[in-house]
Amino acid sequence: MKTLILNGSPRVHGDTVSLIERLTQSLEGEYRIVDAYRCNIAPCIDCRYCWKNSGCAIKDEMQEIYSYIEDCDNVVIASPIYFSELTGKLLDLGSRLQTYYSSKFIRKEQTTMTPKKGAVILVGGGSGKLEKPYETACMLMHHMNCTNIHEVVCSFNTDKVPASQDKKALEEVDEIAGFFNGENK
Numbered sequence: 001m002k003t004l005i006l007n008g009s010p011r012v013h014g015d016t017v018s019l020i021e022r023l024t025q026s027l028e029g030e031y032r033i034v035d036a037y038r039c040n041i042a043p044c045i046d047c048r049y050c051w052k053n054s055g056c057a058i059k060d061e062m063q064e065i066y067s068y069i070e071d072c073d074n075v076v077i078a079s080p081i082y083f084s085e086l087t088g089k090l091l092d093l094g095s096r097l098q099t100y101y102s103s104k105f106i107r108k109e110q111t112t113m114t115p116k117k118g119a120v121i122l123v124g125g126g127s128g129k130l131e132k133p134y135e136t137a138c139m140l141m142h143h144m145n146c147t148n149i150h151e152v153v154c155s156f157n158t159d160k161v162p163a164s165q166d167k168k169a170l171e172e173v174d175e176i177a178g179f180f181n182g183e184n185k
Ligand SMILES: Cc1cc2nc3c(=O)[nH]c(=O)nc-3n(C[C@H](O)[C@H](O)[C@H](O)COP(=O)(O)O)c2cc1C
Pocket: 009, 010, 011, 013, 014, 015, 016, 017, 079, 080, 081, 082, 083, 084, 085, 123, 124, 125, 126, 127, 128, 129, 158, 159
């Protein structure tokens, strides 16, 4: 089993990372984490190469990630909420999924990607509004052919209680691992 984890946080020991670490403790198989703030992935520039061709004209680290996306079994989008959205760097990375949109809706090709399970983990300093970032994350998931998405897991109020001490969120992250591992379909 292969799991791709997209981390939208700039903080190396932050709330998002603590929940990702909890997930990887019980996740079976192999996983790859892409740190949106530290990877070499440029945003989409709408050059429209993918209107006529498969893949992407920008030759950077995303080329490896496309291969991983195409045959992995699960995708996780984990991010802090910034201004009621996923972080900008994560959206930069997400914009490169436009090639899958073009494949489906512009070139009208059948997907060859394996159907995947997905999960979204969000953290927020305040009371948190998750509708917008969750909707965005689900849209990105659909571009990656995630057909079975787990209920959103969130840790709010991290200004006062770090996610690493949020018992409910930690338990829900364990449920995501179980969902991916095939324990609770
Ligand atoms: C620029 C910026 C914007 C933010 N906007 C929100 C917000 O809209 N809602 C919220 O609940 N928290 C917001 N926060 C707080 C972060 O989501 C919170 O501190 C989070 O736990 C950080 O996660 P991390 O440690 O994984 O990076 C914002 C923080 C920053 C730096």
